[in-house]
Amino acid sequence: MDIYPYLRPYLTSLPPETAHKATLKMIKWGLTHRPKAKPPEHLQSHVFGLKFPSPIGIAAGYDPNGDIINAAFQMGCGFTEIGTITPKPQEGNLPPRIFIDHDERCIIDASGAPSAGARAVKNNITAFLNGKHRPGGIIGINIAPNHRSQDPIKDYRALITMLGPLADYICINIKPPKTSRIKGLQSSDALPDLLNTLTKFLTQSCGHYPPPLLLKLSPDLNDQQLSHILQCAADHKISGLIVTSGTSTRPQSTPQTLIRHSGNLCGAALQTLSTQMIKKIYSQTQGSIPLIASGGILSPEDAYARIRAGASLIQIYSAMTFHGPKHTDYVNNYLAEQLKRDNIQNITQAIGIDTRK
Numbered sequence: 001m002d003i004y005p006y007l008r009p010y011l012t013s014l015p016p017e018t019a020h021k022a023t024l025k026m027i028k029w030g031l032t033h034r035p036k037a038k039p040p041e042h043l044q045s046h047v048f049g050l051k052f053p054s055p056i057g058i059a060a061g062y063d064p065n066g067d068i069i070n071a072a073f074q075m076g077c078g079f080t081e082i083g084t085i086t087p088k089p090q091e092g093n094l095p096p097r098i099f100i101d102h103d104e105r106c107i108i109d110a111s112g113a114p115s116a117g118a119r120a121v122k123n124n125i126t127a128f129l130n131g132k133h134r135p136g137g138i139i140g141i142n143i144a145p146n147h148r149s150q151d152p153i154k155d156y157r158a159l160i161t162m163l164g165p166l167a168d169y170i171c172i173n174i175k176p177p178k179t180s181r182i183k184g185l186q187s188s189d190a191l192p193d194l195l196n197t198l199t200k201f202l203t204q205s206c207g208h209y210p211p212p213l214l215l216k217l218s219p220d221l222n223d224q225q226l227s228h229i230l231q232c233a234a235d236h237k238i239s240g241l242i243v244t245s246g247t248s249t250r251p252q253s254t255p256q257t258l259i260r261h262s263g264n265l266c267g268a269a270l271q272t273l274s275t276q277m278i279k280k281i282y283s284q285t286q287g288s289i290p291l292i293a294s295g296g297i298l299s300p301e302d303a304y305a306r307i308r309a310g311a312s313l314i315q316i317y318s319a320m321t322f323h324g325p326k327h328t329d330y331v332n333n334y335l336a337e338q339l340k341r342d343n344i345q346n347i348t349q350a351i352g353i354d355t356r357k
């Protein structure tokens, strides 16, 4: 039974994090919409060597500790990205740290990546993998060192050793040098060294077939920084890019209710920045590196447009908050219908067709 629509008015009156935790519990306990059928076959695709049952996935931060992996796939998601996961548990910033404008469909995230830590996440992923009737889907993990880590490289090693063998793909976030919090390590400048190190850890922990490594890019990178990252990604055979995380800038479309809060702006006001970046990267790389779109994908139409702009897959966070757990099924159905209408056999044939025009 789907109780979410009945509880939604009450949930929106709660503090954002309380509402989010309650929603995760409802999803986990099967009290939200579950489609009867699997996603239609023409939505299946192979991206960086992995089979995705649907191009729709849950973005990092929505299920930070892997509590709803099974439910996410039952909801019709082709993949879910757990995290950001840190080696040790960390609280994140002091609340209030998430700010929402429901009318304008925007969220500011200043949570500072609270995480239950790698051990707890490992237990959750293992429980899912040991489950008898587990639905198909791809598990990505998004990792970062602890905030106060004295040795971030050691943190990465611990994360990859513990979680690498359980993950289908691994992702790290890349920010402009000034906004990177871990001594510039996650910044674009230090990227070649970091990628060398991570690749080495992955081979050590996972053998000859390590999970693909992805980079999640900030929309605040300038053209020079972006070119540098694309070069590094090509040099280090990075499997894919997630485009984009939230922005620390405040575009004109930022709602007045949110303008005074600092943090990463997500949702509708991020849409233009993220779409422009997908188009730019798809053009510059001529579609040679798979892209996962994230940022302001609020409607099924947005999802299709982002695929046609160059994304192989899409991730949603804000749409889950504003439309609820039924949204993934709704997007799957829309995409399936739209492909038929446009006479496109499989979702992969729609990738980038508008940018290539």
Ligand SMILES: Cc1cc2nc3c(=O)[nH]c(=O)nc-3n(C[C@H](O)[C@H](O)[C@H](O)COP(=O)(O)O)c2cc1C
Binding pocket: 059, 060, 061, 062, 064, 083, 084, 098, 107, 108, 109, 111, 113, 142, 173, 216, 244, 245, 246, 266, 267, 268, 270, 294, 295, 296, 297, 315, 316, 317, 318, 319
């Ligand atoms: C409350 C909140 C927490 C988030 N936490 C993370 C996180 O821990 N790691 C991460 O890489 N992205 C995180 N994100 C960013 C999302 O993964 C996504 O990239 C961003 O929200 C843009 O997508 P959207 O416009 O669909 O929300 C978070 C976003 C929100 C709103």
